[in-house]
Amino acid sequence: MATMHDVANLAGVSLSTVSYALTGVRPVSEKTRARIQAAMDQLGYQRNAIARSLASRRTHILAMLFPAIERGLSGTALEFVTSAAETARERGYHLVLWPVNDQEGHETRELLQQGLADGALVMEVRLDDPRVALLHEVGTPFTLIGRTEDPDTLHYADIDFETTVRDALDHLTALGHRDIALLSHSRASLDAGYGPTVRVGAAFERYMTERGLSVVVRHCDESADAGRIATAGLAASHPRVTALMTMNDAATFGAMAELLERGKRIPDDMSVLSIVSSPRVGALSHPRLTTMSAPGTELGRLGVTSLIAQIEGTGATALHTLIPCRLDVQSTTGPARLPMNHTP
Amino acid sequence: MATMHDVANLAGVSLSTVSYALTGVRPVSEKTRARIQAAMDQLGYQRNAIARSLASRRTHILAMLFPAIERGLSGTALEFVTSAAETARERGYHLVLWPVNDQEGHETRELLQQGLADGALVMEVRLDDPRVALLHEVGTPFTLIGRTEDPDTLHYADIDFETTVRDALDHLTALGHRDIALLSHSRASLDAGYGPTVRVGAAFERYMTERGLSVVVRHCDESADAGRIATAGLAASHPRVTALMTMNDAATFGAMAELLERGKRIPDDMSVLSIVSSPRVGALSHPRLTTMSAPGTELGRLGVTSLIAQIEGTGATALHTLIPCRLDVQSTTGPARLPMNHTP
DNA sequence: TTGTATGCGTTATCAA
DNA sequence: TTGATAACGCATACAA
Numbered sequence: 001m002a003t004m005h006d007v008a009n010l011a012g013v014s015l016s017t018v019s020y021a022l023t024g025v026r027p028v029s030e031k032t033r034a035r036i037q038a039a040m041d042q043l044g045y046q047r048n049a050i051a052r053s054l055a056s057r058r059t060h061i062l063a064m065l066f067p068a069i070e071r072g073l074s075g076t077a078l079e080f081v082t083s084a085a086e087t088a089r090e091r092g093y094h095l096v097l098w099p100v101n102d103q104e105g106h107e108t109r110e111l112l113q114q115g116l117a118d119g120a121l122v123m124e125v126r127l128d129d130p131r132v133a134l135l136h137e138v139g140t141p142f143t144l145i146g147r148t149e150d151p152d153t154l155h156y157a158d159i160d161f162e163t164t165v166r167d168a169l170d171h172l173t174a175l176g177h178r179d180i181a182l183l184s185h186s187r188a189s190l191d192a193g194y195g196p197t198v199r200v201g202a203a204f205e206r207y208m209t210e211r212g213l214s215v216v217v218r219h220c221d222e223s224a225d226a227g228r229i230a231t232a233g234l235a236a237s238h239p240r241v242t243a244l245m246t247m248n249d250a251a252t253f254g255a256m257a258e259l260l261e262r263g264k265r266i267p268d269d270m271s272v273l274s275i276v277s278s279p280r281v282g283a284l285s286h287p288r289l290t291t292m293s294a295p296g297t298e299l300g301r302l303g304v305t306s307l308i309a310q311i312e313g314t315g316a317t318a319l320h321t322l323i324p325c326r327l328d329v330q331s332t333t334g335p336a337r338l339p340m341n342h343t344p
Numbered sequence: 345m346a347t348m349h350d351v352a353n354l355a356g357v358s359l360s361t362v363s364y365a366l367t368g369v370r371p372v373s374e375k376t377r378a379r380i381q382a383a384m385d386q387l388g389y390q391r392n393a394i395a396r397s398l399a400s401r402r403t404h405i406l407a408m409l410f411p412a413i414e415r416g417l418s419g420t421a422l423e424f425v426t427s428a429a430e431t432a433r434e435r436g437y438h439l440v441l442w443p444v445n446d447q448e449g450h451e452t453r454e455l456l457q458q459g460l461a462d463g464a465l466v467m468e469v470r471l472d473d474p475r476v477a478l479l480h481e482v483g484t485p486f487t488l489i490g491r492t493e494d495p496d497t498l499h500y501a502d503i504d505f506e507t508t509v510r511d512a513l514d515h516l517t518a519l520g521h522r523d524i525a526l527l528s529h530s531r532a533s534l535d536a537g538y539g540p541t542v543r544v545g546a547a548f549e550r551y552m553t554e555r556g557l558s559v560v561v562r563h564c565d566e567s568a569d570a571g572r573i574a575t576a577g578l579a580a581s582h583p584r585v586t587a588l589m590t591m592n593d594a595a596t597f598g599a600m601a602e603l604l605e606r607g608k609r610i611p612d613d614m615s616v617l618s619i620v621s622s623p624r625v626g627a628l629s630h631p632r633l634t635t636m637s638a639p640g641t642e643l644g645r646l647g648v649t650s651l652i653a654q655i656e657g658t659g660a661t662a663l664h665t666l667i668p669c670r671l672d673v674q675s676t677t678g679p680a681r682l683p684m685n686h687t688p
Numbered sequence: 689t690t691g692t693a694t695g696c697g698t699t700a701t702c703a704a
Numbered sequence: 705t706t707g708a709t710a711a712c713g714c715a716t717a718c719a720a
Contacts, residue, residue, distance in 0.1 A: 001457060003697055014707045019699060026700095029705060046457035050403060051697030053394045054712050061440070068430060078422040085441035086412060094440045094460065096405070097429035113345060113390035115713095116438065224627045250627060257630030283568045283594060284628060286601030347713060358691045363715060370716090373689060395713030398696050459697095 002043035011039035022047060061094045062307055063117035065108065065131065067101030067124050076278055076296035080145070083300030084121060091308055105134045112138045119307045121145060127193035141310040143303050146195045151320070155310060157302040159276065160322035161196060164292055165203035167327055168245050168275050173211065176336035177243040177271060180208065181216040181234055183227065183255060184247050190219060196276060200247055216241065220251050227254025235262065242336045243271040249281050256285060256332070267334030279328045287331035295323040346387035355383035366391060405438045406651055407461035409452065409475065411445030411468050420622055420640035424489070427644030428465060435652055449478045456482045463651045465489060471537035485654040487647050490539045499654060501646040503620065504666035505540060508636055509547035511671055512589050512619050517555065520680035521587040521615060524552065525560040525578055527571065527599060528591050534563060540620060544591055560585065564595050571598025579606065586680045587615040593625050600629060600676070611678030623672045631675035639667040
C-alpha cells in the first residue's frame with residue numbers, strides 16, 4: 001500500500017502538506033491540493049487507520065458492551081446492532097462487539113484500557129449496573145442503552161416504558177377492558193434489576209391503580225410452555241380477566257395457544273397486546289398479533305449519535321432520550337366481552 | 345495510562361526487555377520477568393492496542409462484511425454474530441461490523457485498504473459474489489459464510505443444504521409422505537443467486553426425482569400473508585400434497601394459519617417441516633413446529649477459526665466446512681393420511 | 689540474557 | 705502557504 005510519503009514524493013510536496021490537505025486543519029493552496037489529489041488518485045492511496053489513530057489519539061472505534069445473555073438477545077437486538085453499526089459507518093466510526101459478562105469487570109477493564117475504543121455503548125443495563133463505575137474510573141465516554149436506577153448524570157437512550165404502558169392501557173381501556181393482567185419477563189429478571197421488567201411492572205401498577213383497577217401480574221420464563229402455564233394459572237385465579245398485556249414474545253405465543261385450547265376466542269373472549277415486541281413477530285401469529293414495537297433502530301442510531309457527540313465534544317445532543325414503543329393494532333385486541341357474558 | 349516506558353523504568357530494565365517479556369519471542373530470566381510483572385501490576389499496565397498494531401502490522405481486528413439486507417437479517421444471524429464475536433474474543437481478536445452494500449464495492453475497498461482489519465468474514469454470499477475478486481485484489485484474507493458457485497479454492501463455512509434436504513425428506517418419507525411441496529424464499533432471492541434458495545431448490549428437485557416423486561415448489565416473500573396466499577394456491581393446484589417442507593419462517597406461520605382456517609388439521613391432514621429455522625422459532629407455534637435448525641453458532645465459531653488460521657498461517661484448519669441443520673421433531677410432522685382419506 | 693536503535697504511518701508543533 | 709521534525713507506543717533487528 002502507498003503511504004503518505006509516496007504521495008508527497010509524487011506530488012512534489014512535503015509529507016506534512018499532504019497530511020494537512022487531508023485533515024484540513026491548515027489551509028492548502030488550490031494548486032497543491034490538486035496535485036496531491038492527483039497523486040493520491042494515481043496511487044490509490046488510503047490513509048492508514050492505525051497510524052492515524054496512534055498519532056491523533058483517536059481510534060474512531062466504538063465498543064458495544066453486551067453481556068452474552070443467557071436467554072439470548074432478542075430479535076430487536078439485531079435491529080439495534082445493525083442500526084448502530086450503520087450509524088457509526090455513516091459518521092466515520094467503526095463498531096466493535098465485546099461480548100463480555102465478567103461479574104468483576106476484569107476483562108472489560110482490560111479491554112477498555114487497551115485504548116482500542118474511543119467510547120462504549122452499554123447494553124442490557126441493570127438498575128445498579130457496576131459497569132458505570134468502571135467506565136467512569138477508566139475515563140471512557142459511554143452511552144447507556146437502558147438506564148440505571150438514578151441515571152440523571154449519565155447519557156442514555158432507552159425505551160419510554162411509562163408512556164408505552166400508558167398507551168397500551170389507553171388502547172385496552174378504550175375497548176372497554178377493566179380486568180387486565182400483565183404477563184411479564186421472569187421473576188429472576190425482576191430480581192436482577194432488569195430495567196424493562198422493573199419499569200413496566202411499576203408503570204403497570206401505577207396506571208392501573210390510578211384508574212381504580214386491580215393489579216394482576218404474572219412473571220414467566222421466556223418460553224411458550226411457561227406462557228401456557230402462567231395463562232392456565234391466570235384463568236383459574238382470575239377468570240374475569242378480559243385482556244392480557246404481555247412483554248415476553250415466547251410466552252405470548254404460548255399464552256395464545258393455551259387460550260385457544262381452552263376454547264377462548266381471540267379477541268372476542270380475550271384480547272392480547274404484546275409490548276416491547278415488533279410487527280414482524282406479530283405477523284407470525286394467527287390471528288395477527290397487536291403489538292407495540294420496540295424502537296430498536298432508533299435507539300441504535302441515537303445511542304451512537306450521543307456517544308460520538310461526547311467523544312467529539314459537541315454537546316449539542318440531548319443527554320437523555322426516551323422513545324415509547326409504537327402501537328400497531330392488528331387482530332388480537334378488540335372490545336371487551338359484555339359483563340353479562342361472564343356471569344354463569 | 346502507563347506505557348511500556350514507565351514499566352521499564354519502574355522495573356529497572358530496558359523497554360525492549362519489557363516488550364520481549366510480553367511477547368515471549370525472546371527468553372527473559374525468571375528474575376527480571378518477576379520484576380517486570382510487579383511493575384506492570386503496580387501501574388495497572390495494559391499494552392496499547394493501536395501502537396502494538398502499528399508496530400507489528402497486525403491489528404487483531406476481523407471485519408464482518410454484511411450487506412444491509414432489505415428483508416433484514418434472520419434470527420439466526422444474531423446467533424451467528426454473537427458466536428463470531430465471542431470466538432474472536434477468546435482468541436484475542438476483535439470483531440467489527442461493516443454494514444456496507446455498495447454494488448461497485450468502492451466503500452468496501454476503501455475500508456479494506458485503510459488497514460484496520462486483518463481479515464474479513466463475508467456474509468450473505470451470492471453465487472457470483474463480486475466481493476471475492478475485490479478481497480483477492482486487495483489481498484485481505486477472508487472466509488465466506490456461505491459459498492459462491494465454484495468455491496473450491498476459497499475458505500468457507502456454510503450450511504450443508506444437500507444433507508439438510510435429504511434428512512428432511514427422509515423424515516417425511518419415513519412418515520409415508522410422497523406428495524411433498526417446498527415453500528421457499530422469494531423468487532427474487534432465487535434470481536439474485538442467493539445460496540440457500542438455489543441450493544435447497546436444486547437438492548429438493550434432485551432428491552424428489554431420485555425417489556420418483558413429483559417436484560412442487562412455491563416461492564414467496566418473507567411474510568405470513570405471502571405464505572397464506574402460496575398455501576391457498578397450493579391447495580387448489582395440488583390437493584394431494586400431504587407435507588410441506590418450508591424455508592421461510594414468516595411464510596411458514598402464514599401457511600399454518602391458512603391450513604387451520606381451511607379446516608386442515610396439523611399434522612393429521614398436513615405435515616409441516618421448517619428447515620433452516622430454529623427451535624426457538626418453532627416454539628412460538630401451536631402446535632409446536634418441527635424444525636431443522638440452522639447451525640448459526642457453529643458457523644460463527646468456524647468462520648472465525650478459519651479466518652484466524654489463515655491470518656496466522658496455521659494451515660491446520662479445514663478449508664471447507666459444511667454443517668447440516670439439525671432435526672428437532674415436534675408436533676407438526678406426523679404420518680401421512682391414508683390414501684383412502686383423500687378419495688372423494 | 690539484556691540493551692540500543694530504528695521503524696511502523698500518521699498528526700501536530702515549531703519554523704520559515 | 706509550506707517544510708522539517710518530533711512525538712504516538714510498541715516490535716524487532718542488531719549489538720553486546
